[in-house]
Amino acid sequence: MSLSNSEIADLFNQMADLLQIKGENPFKVRAYRNAARTVQNLGKSLEDLHKKGMDLTKLPGIGADLSDAIEEILQTGKFSKLEKLKKELPQGLDKLLAIEGLGPKRIRQLYDAFGITSLEALAQKAESGEIYTLKGFGPKLVEKILKGVQLAKKAGHRFRFDVAKPFAEELKSYLSGFEGVMKVEVAGSYRRKKETVGDLDILVVAKNWESVTEWFVKYEKIKEVVSKGPTRSTVILRNDLQVDLRSVAGESYGSALHYFTGSKAHNIKIRKMAVERGWKINEYGVFDGKKRLGGESEEQLYSLMGMEYIEPELREDRGEVEAAVEHRLPDLVRLGDIKGDLHTHSKWSDGHATIEQMALAAKERGYSYLAVTDHSRHLTVAKGLDEKRIRKQWEEIDALNERLEGITVLKGIECDILEDGSMDLPDSVLKKLDVVLGAVHYKFNLSKKEQTRRVVKAMQNRYFNIFAHPTGRIIGHRNAYELDMSEIFAACKGEGVILEINAQPERLDLDDIYAKAAKEEGIRLAVSTDAHDTMSLDFMQYGLNQARRGWLQKSDLVNTLPLSALKKVLKK
DNA sequence: GCCGTTTTCGGCCCGACTGTTTTCAGTCG
Incomplete structure (x- = not known):
């Protein structure tokens, strides 16, 4: 069983x-x-x-x-x-x-x-x-x-992070623009950058709470005001997203922010540690009996507890508290560490921009390389490339690289892993590419054993570099296909395969939990956008949210490497 | 049901709000 x-x-x-x-x-x-x-x-x-x-x-x-x-x-x-x-x-x-x-x-x-x-x-x-x-x-x-x-x-009442984001941002600026408001922060799972959020918890420090509340309930996208109280108000937006606004005194801001950011499990752990010292932590501060020890800032709270500051993305009680005490928290990867995007599409397959447009957009984002990884022939609906067309694409890329400055376009493919585990294009083509992504795009319903065997066999191809959107799940729509992840991890280690964190906000796989596990196995990862147009290159941040939740540092990712070092990693 | 340089038994995070009651239980985050 x-x-x-x-x-x-x-x-x-x-x-x-x-x-x-x-x-x-x-x-x-x-x-x-x-x-x-x-x-x-x-x-x-x-x-x-x-x-x-x-x-x-x-x-x-x-x-x-x-x-x-x-x-x-x-x-x-x-x-x-x-x-x-x-x-x-x-x-x-x-x-x-x-x-x-x-x-x-x-x-x-x-x-x-x-x-x-x-x-x-x-x-x-x-x-x-x-x-x-x-x-x-x-x-x-x-x-x-x-x-x-x-x-x-009605099914499923959690919202994808990217769906909630514009509301969170807009409400934040709506509130911070109001007279007398000194601080506004969106806490909760939104601040922890979870892939989905249940509601928005907004904290406000203001001189005039009552008028802030009145202002808040006038926000135009509100469908219903559920409650309006002295420290808390709750509304439902037109898209059914619930938003709680809470007023906090300035001196309690840090402990309140900590408390409302969660996660619950993280909070319980910290509070237990306080109890062991004979202290108490609540949303108003840190206390020794009646004596107030602090609570103005989160930094102060963690420091009082004798530990490093813990980034919100890590606060899941997955070992971060112990690590913070022992001063071995990871230095989490940041957007500025990213040197390039290794999974993008162009008009050659189902993308909407030319390679040149994509390359220039990548350069604008401060990248030094961009891999164009259009689909392979099996994916006919996406105008997947066959050998003939891909060779033509190379001519265009060569010409572009002659012309463009400050950005290098890498020749890549998002190659279908066929049902029998073979690759959709011959080795004679794959070996000439800079980056080969392997991906499963059909036959999602194989048994765990068959699906695992299929992927592992593909990984044994010596030109296979990166396993793209490894679990295939679509948040809220499609479950992951069945894979034995420990076998996949073992194959990655054995064959030097890199695992992707796909930054599309409805994908975001590998997820945080598997990303952390992969890192612990010593497997390298790439955060890639799978962009089909220039704007989607900005999805990078969503992928990094997931990477940070998975404890990843700059050194765990390959697309933080300069081009020369990256090429060495990709040539196996 | 878990857990332990204060404990192998007696604790287990902490407070607010709501609606109902008439001093507080139940629920929630």
Whole structure:
């Protein structure tokens, strides 16, 4: 039985949901959630670790019981404790947990009184008014529940980072332009640069909070003002993105920013450390009893805790706290470190700009090289290049390189990996290229074994340089195809293959977790935009967000190298 | 259910808000 880390994490989360509804010890619930997070963030297949005989209790939040549970799940594909609980409790209750305003207690109440186990039944009892007979259910709560049911029926309410970004930027400048506003920052997962964000949390330091609130709720893209209070206001934008505005005193700005930036797991870890010293950290500051030790800035907060400043992208409790204490945090890669883009398209295939336009746009961005990597022949819908056309393209590139100054165009290809693992163009062509990307563009539904064998075989081609958009997922639309990532990593190491972080905001794969794992294996990566026009070269920043979340430094990426060094890496 | 140079048992981050109640439970971030 083969289960991925995500599937195992999912079982633990289901367990936590049901335990919660059952009214079990909340710390037990938390233990399952913590374990789920550990598994999800592992970056290495739990199955592999187990096969190699690793003691799973060494993993944070996994003790004897959960280690046994993992073993059972890996061997049988089943988690008996969960199965048992599922029999005890009716199906469907966990769906109700997703509704805002409904927690375990109220769900239990609804079930005991009316036997409610579904969104439909819930809506019906709410609309008929019967629900008011329950203690604690008043008109406001019922209205909230009905709204929640509507929302729960719509799928997926997280927003891609690039979708949220213009709203975040616009709101920030809208607010900072208002009189009396001293500081504005968008915190939350947006500040941590997660690939998707649930809502926007905006912090404001202002002399005149009340008039700032009034100004905020007048922002033109607001659909609904949910609440307006003395320290917090919540609105929903027309695209259903929720925005919270919170007022903070200047002296608490750092601790508030830290608190609202999260992640929750990171915060808990820091607060625990404070408790161990007999201190307390909350959103107002750092305290020793009643004595205030600080809180004006995040730098000060971390310094009080005896550690280095931790960049928001790292705050996921994936080892950054320990690293900060031991002064071994990575010096994260920055846009200024990037010397070129290794995955771009031109009009020769499905791009919208000429090679020259792309090259000049790359030069404008301060790059010294740009690889043109149009599609290969198999991808006919994208006018993929065959041998004849690619040779013609080389003539154009040679001529351009004669003419252009300050930028070098590299000859590349985004070559299809065919179903049998062979490359879409012959070696006689591949060997003349500066950069060969390999990519999977069809037959996404092969079994894990077949898909892995296909890619590994392609990587064994001696001209294969970079594995492009390695997992093929499209955020919110398409899952990753099945690949055994530890085998892929092993092949990369063996064959000197570079892994791409594709900077298209709906791709962003490798993701942060695998990027970190690849780095730890000593595999090199490239952040590339896959740009199909000149403007999309600016997607680089999205890719770098993901790279930074994956702990990558300048030295982990190949497209931070000067051209001569890069060429050496690419010639295997 | 996890975890431990204060503990193998007794803790487990911390506070605000909402709606309901009449002093606070439940939920949320």
